[in-house]
Amino acid sequence: MSDERERPIDRDKYRRTARNFTDRKSDDARDKDRYEFSRQREYDREFGGSEEAVTHEEAKDDSVNEESVKIENRMRDSHDTKEKTKGSFGFKSFLIPLIAGILGALLVLGVYALFTSDNEESEVSTDENTAADLDSNQDVSEVKEQLEADNEGKVITDTTAAVQKAKPAVVSVINMQRMESIIPGMTTDSGEAEEAGSGSGVIYKVDGDLAYVVTNHHVVDGAEQVKINLESGDSVDADIVGTDIWTDLAVLSIPADVVESTIEFGDSSDLLVGEPAIAIGSPLGEIFSGSVSQGIISGLDRSVPVDLDGDGSNNWEASVLQTDAAINPGNSGGALIDSNGRLIGINSMKVGIASVEGIGFAIPVNEVQEVTSQLEENGEVIRPFLGITLQDLLNVASSQVYDQLNLPEDVKGGVIVTSVQDGSPASEAGLQQLDVITQLDGEPIKNMVELRQHLYYEKQSGEEMVIDFYRDGQQESLTVTLE
Structure with missing residues (x-):
């Protein structure tokens, strides 16, 4: 492996980027249960499909069709009933229009009064909501007070406040590629880029007309186009400012006018084992965007062997935080926050074998800050x-x-x-x-x-x-x- 000057990375070579966490001294009998951590496994999970999801959609379509039939039958029965009673009006044919007219007038007056009242209440409510908008730099106790005022009768915990403070800054990141880039030899009629995979990202800075999003390198690796889905539901195109394969970090830029909140940075050097840790992201894709899982900091300064070029030999060691907060495919690039809603890490990987549970890793925020500043300035990390x-x-x-x-x-x-x-x-x-x-x-x-x-x-x-x-x-x- 060469430590040559940073230059554009061969995508075909590094699309196989994988992290192998392997005990090479294990015998054949233990080989099935060897420690293995692979970014390729996460890549396959994030980019793969689900037959169960398709089956679920088909079942839902069937239920919708059955409901439509029921509604149609009820409408037909109602029509038949009207036809049967059509000739029995007599005196009613005069009385019913009169009553209907009176009721109609009363209804118009009632709607007018209700509309006017709603407008007045809406103006007051809008002013209150504007005043209650959460600031990412607010102390979590202030956020908690606002949430309690806006949600009377509900129990608002410190965790709830921390999540609500940070969550608006967490987004979904969609890796778009043309079909021939994903599967060599296969083309589509449109030739347009399609979703090849997804992950998460964190809006951490607004500067002029641009806002900056940090995510993982492997989330956007090979992308021909990147889309960002915000918590508000808006979707915008993003530009790749720079990526770094060694730290598995990437910086994207989006228009600043769509951004409502940025995240507050914490300090990963002050963390203690046992502190609360909260992961926010889009596990298994956009359908579960904004998902939250909670755990603790399980370890500090962990060194995880990494195979960057997929040749079976570890050529790097990532220095990461360990957490038992659930980190699943799609969480990559999302936020790991503390109990004050501050960013302490970028979720990156997990040990993904059947015999291991609750071992996930995040890139410490102090390293994230150093790398993102270089990516913003140079488009790469100068080493x-x-x-x-x-x-x-x-x-x-x-x-x-x-x-x-x-x-x-x-x-x-x-x-x-x-x-x-x-x-x-x-x-x-x-x-x-x-x-x-x-x-x-x-x-x-x-x-x-x-x-x-x-x-x-x-x-x-x-x-x-x-x-x-x-x-x-x-x-x-x-x-x-x-x-």
Whole structure:
């Protein structure tokens, strides 16, 4: 895997983006129950159909048809009854129109009075509702007071107030693609983009004529068009401002005039295990948009192995929050909020195997803020560039390549340089193919994940980095200036 300078990502390569959480040391007997976390599984669930849903719609259509028949029969019976009684009017033919006229006049007067009264009440109600509109920056206690005033007789909890404060800023994100992009070789007559999948998003900022929505990279990956469905029911087109596959984040922009509320940021560094956590999103698609589930913060600073290119080898570790709040396909990109209605994470993934329940993950909001600011400004996250491709030493420990390295017996971990890009900082510094990197700036490096984390999180472009490595069994050191 290369740490080359950020450039447009090959969609065909990364559409298979998956997160595999696998115990590679397990024997064959345990292989069926190995830990596996896969974004591809979530992708299939989000993009898949449901025969049960179709069956339900057909059943509903049948019930509607039966009801229509009943109504038609009642109308026919009523008509027959009228025909039978038509000749029995006599004196009634004079009296009934008179009574009908009187009743009609009274009815007109009553409707007029009611209409006038409703208008007056409507004006008062409109003013009250305007004054009671919820502000995302309000304290949750103030929101609770407003809700209690507007909903007399109902029990309003702190959780209710937190949800009502944050919920208007959570949206559904629809990934639109042409059929040939989804299924190669298949085309449609219209050639227009169709819904390929859906997720969730959070409106976090309004700046001038634009509002910004944060979601997951994998929610909009491969999209030819993106639509946003707001809580109000409005649907608008969105533009992709930028995405970052490493953090699984993306920023979209929509017109600001359709936005009623933005979410308030919390601080993920202040979280404690056991604090309430509330997930808001669109599980299983738009039909369940605005769904809420509640749990707690189950763990902090969890490192989850990630296979970004689907080659079966983990090449990244996501640093995430763990929660037992229900996170289902479609929740991706939605909000994880605290008891004050503030955003503490962006829901991203879950452990999706039958033997595991209640293990979901969210990207901490502090990292979300750093990444979204770069995506807004640059359309990408600018990271230091070294210019090498890598392979974990452990992956070749039993191959002929390992014997060619002539490593000392005490070297158990490291990263093999499989190629060096011409003109890159690594090339200029003197790194060569088959060098085995064991330390960066004095810190031990056991695998590619640790190398990338040090490079991306500890260094910046223009800084120097000391690399300790083995070449033909001899330990050497050099200093590289990163770009």
